[in-house]
Amino acid sequence: MGYGVVGAARAVEHLRLIVAELQLATVRGQVVLSFFTDFENFTVLRPAQRQEDALTELLDQLVSWSNALGVVRHG
Template structure:
């Protein structure tokens, strides 16, 4: 049986973004487990217009250019770990827009989060968990929260994320739960 394919979704498209650092770091940790085929899915590679469809893609095929490619990418994956910047106590607009451009493709798959910001992206992740439930995903409890002090040390080049032991422990907890859900839901979808 082939390994489940998981996508590390880079939840920011901003120039000079921090998101590449946690995306690479969690991808390396997920690959090290040896249970997954891991792919970084960068929202920059899927430019979607601001959502202006007739209806949710749950009911009507999307008409926007690029929407089908995005939906096909999401459908090809068995689970997702999303990097989540926190802007004004919520996830980025581009991430929310990308979530809205798919529906059935998300269903019955696990999702985990690596957040960063003043309180480690906790408020953005809390909102993303609610959205994930509506999209019929299974959000895992454990997450990685890169708080401001750790963020600044990494952003300024003083440390790398892998140098910060409590973040490594949080990542291991996230990946342990995520792995269980990937196996369970992949088996259930196949049945």
């Protein structure tokens, strides 16, 4: 999840490369919040419906990975 003027999409992509090198599991879903469209007066978070849908997808993927990796953590 990232936020910024253009949603921090490039920063999130860069971070994916870094965490892959650390052998951390990542999820495909991504939520990028724009200061212009998802914040009121650049300070109060007011995400569009599409952002809420993207967050739901991201969290569903996170739960799936967490369940799948539970065997590794507890094994």
